[in-house]
Amino acid sequence: MAVKRSTILWAAVVAAAVVLILLWKPTVLVYGVQRAGLYAAVAIPMALVLGIVHIVNLAHGELMMVAAYLAYFVANRLLGLDPFVAMVPVALVMAAFGWLIYKATIKHALKAPELNQLILTFGLAIAFSQIANLAFTSQSFKLSLSYVSASATIGDVSFGVFDFVYVAVAVLLAVGLRLFLQRTRMGKAALAVGQNPRGAAIVGINVDRTYGIIFSIAVGLMGIVGSLFLTKQAIFPGVGGPYTMKSFCLVAMAGVGNIVGVLYCSLALGLSEAVINGIRGYAGWSNIVFFAIIIATILVRSYRERKR
Amino acid sequence: MRRPLSFLIPLLALAAAALLPLVSGPYPLAVARSVLTYMALAISWDMLLRSGQISFGIAGFFGLGAYAAALSVLRGGMSPILSILFAGVFAGAVALILGLVILRLRAVYFSITTLALAEIFRVIIQNWSDFTGGPEGLVLPKLIFNGESKSLYWLVLAAVVIACAASTMFEKSRIRLALSAIRNNEQSAAASGIGIFKYLLVAFVVSSFIQGIVGGIQLQGYGFASPDAVFDSNYTLLPLAMALLGGIHGTPGPVIGALLLGIAAEFLKLHIPYGHLVVYGIIIVLVILFMPQGLYGLLRSRRHAVAPVAENRVDAGAWGK
Amino acid sequence: MSTLETRGLTRRFGGLVAVNNVSFSLDRGEILGVIGPNGSGKTTFINLVSGVYLPSSGSIMFKGRDITSDAPHLRARAGIARTFQLIHPLQSLTVRENVMLGFLFSRGMRLRQARVEADTICGSLGLERLDRGVAEITMLETKKMEIARALANNPEILFLDEVMAGLNVDETREMVGLVQSVSRRHNIGVGVVEHVMSVIRDLTHRVIVLENGEIIAAGPYEEVSRNPRVIAAYLGGAA
Ligand SMILES: Nc1ncnc2c1ncn2[C@@H]1O[C@H](COP(=O)(O)OP(=O)(O)OP(=O)(O)O)[C@@H](O)[C@H]1O
Ligand SMILES: [Mg+2]
Secondary structure, eight states: OHHHHHHHHHHHHHHHHHHHHHHHOHHHHHHHHHHHHHHHHHHHHHHHHHHHTOOOOTTHHHHHHHHHHIIIIIIIIITOOOHHHHHHHHHHHHHHHHHHHIIIIIHHHTTSOHHHHHHHHHHHHHHHHHHHHHHHOSOOBOOOOGGGGOEEEETTEEEEOTTHHHHHHHHHHHHHHHHHHHHSHHHHHHHHHHHOHHHHHHTTOOHHHHHHHHHHHHHHHHHHHHHHHHHHSOBOGGGSHHHHHHHHHHHHHHOTTOHHHHHHHHHHHHHHHHHHHHSTTOGGGHHHHHHHHHHHHHHHHHHHHHHO | OHHHHHHHHHHHHHHHHHHHHHHOOHHHHHHHHHHHHHHHHHHHHHHHHTTTOOOOOHHHHHHHHHHHHHHHHHTTOOOHHHHHHHHHHHHHHHHHHHHHHHTTBOHHHHHHHHHHHHHHHHHHHHHOHHHHOGGGOEEOSSOGGGGOHHHHHHHHHHHHHHHHHHHHHHHHSHHHHHHHHHHHOHHHHHHTTOOHHHHHHHHHHHHHHHHHHHHHHHHHHHOEEOHHHHTOTHHHHHHHHHHHHHOSSSSHHHHHHHHHHHHHHHHHHHHOSSSTTHHHHHHHHHHHHHOTTHHHHHHHTTTSOOOOSOOSOOOTTOOBO | OOSEEEEEEEEEETTEEEEEEEEEEEOTTOEEEEEOSTTSSHHHHHHHHHTSSOOSEEEEEETTEEOTTOOHHHHHHHTEEEOOSSOOOOTTSBHHHHHHHIIIIISOOOHHHHHHHHHHHHHHHTOOOTTSBGGGSOHHHHHHHHHHHHHTTOOSEEEEESTTTTOOHHHHHHHHHHHHHHHHHHTOEEEEEOSOHHHHHHHOSEEEEEETTEEEEEEOHHHHTTOHHHIIIIIHHHO
């Protein structure tokens, strides 16, 4: 009941915001939604890992960066593949890489205190971004694809449409993962492991393997996201870092294990960022709004949790 | 038998460090200065870590200190030495106010928030151009001690001495017991009458104060601050890796770690200009996996039980206390 | 008015009512048994009194003062001490340091003085070689250390959450004697949560029985143990 009321409240707030933005600057709405799509697409795999393996992967954004480099140098430069094609092999390679990371590092830290895991994945993040630095220097790379500048005009407002791809992918990821977790054997086992690893082990589920598979799926998905990221964005070794932070914040806002919730939270944040960006002279402040909102949410949540 | 030695070693080390400029050339001295800078940061990071809270925001308070020092000279007309003190006080005051709020968070929620704070500081300074000079940064008209390298070195050494003194004070007083108890188990700690919040706040403010001082000294030593330079994530990464390698939860670990990694980094920087920091990432990973107690901990574990980074497990869904 | 009194104490976790409308009192020098089947709310009750959780409703009075919303460490300082069912001794500290905490932080002593006092209290409980780490001591020693830690707060009320669990018959007997002498010597009101009925019988003046968070019976052990409702809920369930 309480959940329902708050949902209605949120819907009302978002609707009001949307109307206001439409009256003010319609393009802001478009860019807000597109930005939200990107954030959600990046954050959802992290939500999957946190929900089931219960580990905060601080190397999350860096894995996207690795995937993007892979898509750029191997798939595009070497094999001449368009990122939309490249995302399949890149996802597979990344999934294998994820499995390897799990087996070599994460697995051994699962029984250690959470803070060890945090520092471990922080170290991985540094290692990945510095290896990229070592291999490609800090120079940035960008594809120039003609289709990314596709635009549409409604009334007298024209805007880029390509970035809606992110929205589509985010929704696909959320829905797909939900179906996977609820309908498939593997997914159900994963959910069981996420809720109660010991219980799952008792009924004969291989917990370690499940963790490995889920981690590997998540990293594989980062292969898709990274390839898509490459279509329009310039990539450099540090490009992933901010996304780790933003993803974690979104996942925390949505609540651990709530994959669909990540979509809503991304929308709220994408829109507010776009609004700030839309105010002339204040574009530089948009990051801070993001973080301020997020810190506030984390705090409110922690407070509520305590009272509960 | 151990007593006199445990007094003697730090004293000898300090004497050696203080005399270094008299015998060393300009290049080793510059390296030593950078090692000492990171050493002070590593010690300050460890001081908060003893409570079980991991900060990823060292660069944030360091950068805040650098800007506080720069602005207090340029806009407030403060003397250089005073501006360094002001940098520490300012960083400490910001930590106090923010700490009242964010120290209610635990584990990853606290860590990520500190990371985000560093970013927020950077964005504010970058965008508040009228006052802070914006992305181009600020330049001091003249360096402290006219940029004389020996004096600058001793200044940084003074920061290390302050950090070591504060850290030792933590270790020799009730603060050590309070922080260890909090790290081990908050419920048990509270049941012994420990005001958890108060001690977290003390640790957070003191460690931020030191980071601010170091930032102020860095600014006075180089005469330049820009958002990208002073909020560089290396100021978080290097101290963290140094403390982990040397061994956490005490003063000797970060000191040893900073010496080893600081000198190694200088060597690597010469040979691999890009990406030499990969070593730091790998060291962090290896230390956590194979040697969570660090080098000093390894030495000590002959006598005592092994201490991992944090002994208490936090539930995956733990939002706060 | 008793030293410690609760009125209508209730605590919900989501839909579950872990402690339901519990009113009770405990005086200095008295030893009270708190029994009930697994999950009946005994530990939660102690958590409410010691401030780990805030109650959903009801109030807690200590020495005539309302402490319902006081922080845990303030209650410890005021004189409510406890041990934990899932013992979590502080493993970075030695046995002595564990015991010193209460002297330092509840009573505000200086380090040197706290060390002397910790040695004294450990001595009186038969705890020795206090420089050992917590990982190196036996179960009995751990339990004694927990009691010493609690006593270091200078409590007027002390809750022991299954301190006998994991001890053998001889050790249990020793602990029973220890608790009795501690209560008498320091004039402390002790609340004992215990599953071993012989301990409750030998130790307590009075017993309250919880089931599903509610008090279903109260009185001397002999009387309560014959209560059909208690037998049905607890003794029957345990058999
Ligand atoms: N933090 C919590 N969140 C949710 N439920 C809880 C929490 N703490 C306790 N409970 C529930 O409250 C009920 C009472 O638990 P409690 O630990 O107080 O029982 P107990 O009488 O001490 O049992 P035992 O004899 O096994 O120690 C149980 O159903 C337990 O699952
Ligand atoms: Mg219990």
